[in-house]
Amino acid sequence: ERKQEARTPFFRVVELTDDQDDPALWGKNFPLQYDAYKRTVDMTRTRYGGSEAMPKAPTQADPRDKVSQSKIDEDPRLRRMWLGYAFSVDFREERGHAYMLVDQRNTRRVTEFKQPGTCLNCHASTYVFMKKLGGGDVTAGFAKMNQMPYAEATQGVKHPVACIDCHEPESMKLRITRPGFLEGIKALKASQGVADYDPNRDASAQEMRSYVCGQCHVEYYFKGDEKRLTFPWHKGLKAENMFDYYEEVGHKDFVHKETGAPVLKAQHPEFEFYSQGIHARSGVACADCHMPYKREGGMKISDHHVRSPLLNINRACQGCHHFSEQEMKDRAEQIQLRFMEARNIAMDALMDLIEETKKLREAGAADNDLKRAWAAQRKAQFFIDLVEAENSAGFHAPGEELRVLTTALDEIRKGQVSLRGVKPAKVQTKQAD
Amino acid sequence: ERKQEARTPFFRVVELTDDQDDPALWGKNFPLQYDAYKRTVDMTRTRYGGSEAMPKAPTQADPRDKVSQSKIDEDPRLRRMWLGYAFSVDFREERGHAYMLVDQRNTRRVTEFKQPGTCLNCHASTYVFMKKLGGGDVTAGFAKMNQMPYAEATQGVKHPVACIDCHEPESMKLRITRPGFLEGIKALKASQGVADYDPNRDASAQEMRSYVCGQCHVEYYFKGDEKRLTFPWHKGLKAENMFDYYEEVGHKDFVHKETGAPVLKAQHPEFEFYSQGIHARSGVACADCHMPYKREGGMKISDHHVRSPLLNINRACQGCHHFSEQEMKDRAEQIQLRFMEARNIAMDALMDLIEETKKLREAGAADNDLKRAWAAQRKAQFFIDLVEAENSAGFHAPGEELRVLTTALDEIRKGQVSLRGVKPAKVQTKQAD
Amino acid sequence: MNEKGIATPLVLGIPLGLLMGVGLFTFGYARGYSYMTDDPGACNNCHVMHEQYDGWLKSSHRKVAVCNDCHTPRGFVPKYFTKALNGFNHSLAFTTGRFPDRIQITGRNERVSEESCMKCHEELTEGIQASRAHNEKVHCTTCHQSVGHAH
Numbered sequence A, B: 001e002r003k004q005e006a007r008t009p010f011f012r013v014v015e016l017t018d019d020q021d022d023p024a025l026w027g028k029n030f031p032l033q034y035d036a037y038k039r040t041v042d043m044t045r046t047r048y049g050g051s052e053a054m055p056k057a058p059t060q061a062d063p064r065d066k067v068s069q070s071k072i073d074e075d076p077r078l079r080r081m082w083l084g085y086a087f088s089v090d091f092r093e094e095r096g097h098a099y100m101l102v103d104q105r106n107t108r109r110v111t112e113f114k115q116p117g118t119c120l121n122c123h124a125s126t127y128v129f130m131k132k133l134g135g136g137d138v139t140a141g142f143a144k145m146n147q148m149p150y151a152e153a154t155q156g157v158k159h160p161v162a163c164i165d166c167h168e169p170e171s172m173k174l175r176i177t178r179p180g181f182l183e184g185i186k187a188l189k190a191s192q193g194v195a196d197y198d199p200n201r202d203a204s205a206q207e208m209r210s211y212v213c214g215q216c217h218v219e220y221y222f223k224g225d226e227k228r229l230t231f232p233w234h235k236g237l238k239a240e241n242m243f244d245y246y247e248e249v250g251h252k253d254f255v256h257k258e259t260g261a262p263v264l265k266a267q268h269p270e271f272e273f274y275s276q277g278i279h280a281r282s283g284v285a286c287a288d289c290h291m292p293y294k295r296e297g298g299m300k301i302s303d304h305h306v307r308s309p310l311l312n313i314n315r316a317c318q319g320c321h322h323f324s325e326q327e328m329k330d331r332a333e334q335i336q337l338r339f340m341e342a343r344n345i346a347m348d349a350l351m352d353l354i355e356e357t358k359k360l361r362e363a364g365a366a367d368n369d370l371k372r373a374w375a376a377q378r379k380a381q382f383f384i385d386l387v388e389a390e391n392s393a394g395f396h397a398p399g400e401e402l403r404v405l406t407t408a409l410d411e412i413r414k415g416q417v418s419l420r421g422v423k424p425a426k427v428q429t430k431q432a433d
Numbered sequence C: 001m002n003e004k005g006i007a008t009p010l011v012l013g014i015p016l017g018l019l020m021g022v023g024l025f026t027f028g029y030a031r032g033y034s035y036m037t038d039d040p041g042a043c044n045n046c047h048v049m050h051e052q053y054d055g056w057l058k059s060s061h062r063k064v065a066v067c068n069d070c071h072t073p074r075g076f077v078p079k080y081f082t083k084a085l086n087g088f089n090h091s092l093a094f095t096t097g098r099f100p101d102r103i104q105i106t107g108r109n110e111r112v113s114e115e116s117c118m119k120c121h122e123e124l125t126e127g128i129q130a131s132r133a134h135n136e137k138v139h140c141t142t143c144h145q146s147v148g149h150a151h
């Protein structure tokens, strides 16, 4: 009966349309993929990834019975870096896809701060919702969703990212459903001289295996009053390129509470850093490592239990690398250890700069005398935050992430040097502040 | 006749003994290896390696008709880093093995400074010479050679590194002939809990393919009055380990002319960095890349034209990597470019620290107030010099070399911060200095 | 290295007769006729094939596939056309010595060996191929490069 199974990979039990976002329905046709998909509820910690289940009493306000560990408690330097911004209030290790919607609805960044519908783009199966909002036009719906208040928008969705967000229902071909990515990659390709790029038309099947993830695992900001989800890729994907873009458009995410510097917050640029690593260069896609093939009966399928590859080394790495599981784990961790060492050095240095600027400011230093130090904090903090927020602890692009840290360290040094001559004049005004 | 050739690899034309250091004689038995060996006279530049032939009029004092490019002219920051030491007078890009003896005899570091016989260890075929000096005991001869003045010792040798320095004459097996390496690797292994290690007895054939190079391509210093050639491996091969060793024994190479800091000079730690790279970890040896197998007639031999692998990519890389030659070159150069960017940032920062310390010192700052900045210079300069002197421009251990640079940058930052409070008191005394 | 087979002007300039002569010489000398069999030992007649032969002996496919299972396409005519073409190319390269030390598979043969996986593994991989366009099938050797012979 294995042969039978093999010959008809797709049992069409139900007819799928482009309006069904319920994964359970799709699961009738593809039970193997659906079963694995549901397992993203699992929580297992790796040295630097995965996630740890912290039991928690469910309350009316926050019905979750377990959350993942708090990163700002594990490393208080993060909290200090973000003082003045919602992230200093609540920031946890990310976990499996199954949690994306419930985690967003219940983070204190949403319950205690006003957020726009834009947040939803990456935390729910929004394809059908956006289509409805736009009267069939996804991009129009996207614009509308972004402008809704979060509390309202989130009523329109039910599921975390689902089959329909990555697949065409008839052919099961991969597709891009998120206007944010379509616009981002178009701007990126334009900067490389490729006009009018459309991944749904122009990308190879192998590229699509990374692009579908690049819809969410990317750095972003909310542009203008429409709060349009925007990826800062107009000059390229390197840290410098994204920074230059923000400089050009004059964007800041918040003003640092202690120093007064106008700073940026970076978020999960996995796609950007992965793109600069040796694996991307070798044609390896996100799905190759995070959704490796597995054999089920007489069939090979893509493991829809998206998770840390270090929990699945045999399938994720050993197809290409002929070293033992332990050795592959050690290699990844050696890269991560080196990264963490450099990252910790840079983080401590940043704290020094913040502390020094803060003291001078409290002592009444003029804003003008702090300008250079602010600029240093803005750039260095963004760079450190980028590689910190990039969730592989340096693995996706080992050399590039370390290079970015050297640049950050140099910037901090220059910032500290700039404070050398500063004389805090108005010591009295401090109390009033 | 190709087939014939394949069956009888060793034509014993002459009988070789353990006292014949003339490679031409060995070449009678192994003409293919000898022909390639002689080709190390070739000079070709790669982006960051190889060497460039600069024509030069031969003189009585310096008979060379071409030298390689001067590195202290190409990058004057190097000269400044070494002010107060012979390297600031003459330092050139290294070139093929054929030149090692003539380049040493004619460098201004030898002609204008007093050097000990120790220098000879790595620049000539010294095996027979040491054996003779020691009356059959190489280690005893080594001790004697080290204590001779260079001018005298160099009379005892005729050839650059030759067959006998790497091979046993009867079996052609690889062997270690240098006591410096035997003592160094023994200390290293002891620090890892392996007692009484002897590579000639305990090393695998694959390890020997790197160890023979590790006899010379390593960091070293001249220990004590006997000027014994010593590798600082007693605590390990990492930058921190070597630095700690020098701290413990209280070694300095020179006092920096501008700042007064007691500093170290690092030299060609290829073996140390290679050992921390992904290739060593994968069991790849120096010889795999720098002496790859090549087909000569029907025979596969090791290419004795030791040179940059980037001049020989098909043989050096494509046996393991299935990408085009151009792509392999680009990969190596991407690593090198990232490294050079970080290295230049660190080098500029070091110049800042030196400049600042110098100014304060000239203005009469007390030595005691400069102590922290000196310590910073000592460590940061050694770290930068290590990765700079490691001749692969970051390729041998991409992640580790960048990590070392982040540590150097942080040290410089702290050094500069330490100068914050320093008040140059005795401005007058400066003139007298 | 650009010494990749016969497509260089120099080689094309050689009179056909000489070419035939060289080809025939090699054909006999290196037992070129062995190209007509499926015996892997036949490929190994050229010492430059040793590495792959040794690799194949240690590979997971030693017991299930010989060289020609992977290096010739399906069907009698395509199979023997490929054999003839490769036999000629290799003989010529071997005789002239004009080929890189680390032999690199060339475009056409790469496609042949990729497609050959389907001879045996079509059913198993039907699922992962089904959602893809015909010209966008999964490249097996990205992950399984050493099934035939570790390099």
Ligand SMILES: [Ca+2]
Binding pocket: A049, A050, A051, A093, A094, A095
């Ligand atoms: Ca996680």
Ligand SMILES: [Ca+2]
Binding pocket: B049, B050, B051, B093, B094, B095
């Ligand atoms: Ca060189």
